[in-house]
Amino acid sequence: MALTMMACGTTDPADNDPNVLAGETELEITEPGQRWGGSGSSGSWYSGESLRDSVYVKSRSGGIVTFDFNLTFDTTFTKSLDTMLGTSFLPDATKKSILTTYLERYGATLDTTDKSRMTIHAEPRFKVTSEGIQDFLTSGDNLSRPFTIVKYSMKVGDSWTFTRDDGVVVTRKVIHHSSVEDYDVGFWSLKVFKTEQTQQDPLVPRIIWVTNHKFGLVGVHFFTADNREIRVTVWPPTL
Numbered sequence: 001m002a003l004t005m006m007a008c009g010t011t012d013p014a015d016n017d018p019n020v021l022a023g024e025t026e027l028e029i030t031e032p033g034q035r036w037g038g039s040g041s042s043g044s045w046y047s048g049e050s051l052r053d054s055v056y057v058k059s060r061s062g063g064i065v066t067f068d069f070n071l072t073f074d075t076t077f078t079k080s081l082d083t084m085l086g087t088s089f090l091p092d093a094t095k096k097s098i099l100t101t102y103l104e105r106y107g108a109t110l111d112t113t114d115k116s117r118m119t120i121h122a123e124p125r126f127k128v129t130s131e132g133i134q135d136f137l138t139s140g141d142n143l144s145r146p147f148t149i150v151k152y153s154m155k156v157g158d159s160w161t162f163t164r165d166d167g168v169v170v171t172r173k174v175i176h177h178s179s180v181e182d183y184d185v186g187f188w189s190l191k192v193f194k195t196e197q198t199q200q201d202p203l204v205p206r207i208i209w210v211t212n213h214k215f216g217l218v219g220v221h222f223f224t225a226d227n228r229e230i231r232v233t234v235w236p237p238t239l
Contacts, residue, residue: 018148018160023131025063029216029236030128032057036067037235063127064143071120078118085203085224098203107141128216138162138170150174150193152213170199175208183210185218185233192218215239 028034036055058068082088087095103110108122125141127134132151139145139162147162149172159173175196181189190212197207202225210219215236222230 018151018154018158019134019146019162021063021127021129021132021134021146021148021151023063023129025060025129027128027130027216029238030057030060030065032059034237036237039233039235058123063129064125065128066123066125069120069122069124072117074116074118084228086226087203105140106137133211133216138164140165148172149209149217150195150211152193152211154193168200170197172197172209183212183218185215185235185239188239190215190218 034057036057038053038055053072054068054070056068058066060066079088082095087098090098099110102108103120106122106124108120111119111121125136125143127136127146131153133149134146135149136143136146138147145162147170148160154174154177156174156177159171161172162170164170173196174193176192176194178191178193181191183190183192193211193213195209195211197209199205204222205225206223208219208221208223209217210221212218215238218234218236218239220232220234222232224230
C-alpha cells in the first residue's frame, strides 16, 4: 500500500521518513532567554534535596535550539546514585572511566571543585518545531544526523532506529498517545505522547520521552537494568 501511494505521488517523502522534521520553527517555548524548569522523582533510593537544575534557551536558528543546562548536586546524591545503579562495588578507576564515557557521549563537563555543589554543564541542541522534536545527543551533536523523539502525526506502534558512531543501535517507539489528559505536570494534566527508547546500555537501557504537541518535552523517565525508575518532570516556560 505504501509503495502504491508513493508511486501515485500522494505521499510526501518527509512524512514517511521519521527522521525528517518540518513545521513552524518560531515557537514561544524556544525563544532565546526562555527558562525551563524541572523536578525529579526517584522513589526511595534518594530523598535528599541537593539536586538543582537550571535550563534556559541560549540560541535558536532554523528550529535548532541550543539549551544551557546546569545540574548541581552534592556527595549525598552521588553516593545514593552509585548504590542505586549498582556500581558502588566497582573500583574508582572503573567508575571514572564510565563517567567519562557518559560525559563525552553527551558533550557535558563536570566540575567537582566544591563537593557540596558539584556541577554538570552541557549545551545540548534539539530541533523543535510545531510538528515534533529531534535530538542530536545520539549523534554526538552532528547536526546532519538528527534522531526524532516524536512527530505529532505518529501513531502508537510506530518505531524507528538510529545507529550511533560506536555501532550501538538505538530504537524508539511510540507506546502511548493520550485520548484524555492523563499526564500530570504540576497542577496541570496534559494529553501526551510517550516514546520508548531502548538500547544496549548496562546502566540505563530504557528511556521514555514524554511530549505534548503544544509544550514540547514535558517528562523523561530513565530506567535502570533492574527496572528502577528516575522520573524527571520538565516545566516548559509557557505552562
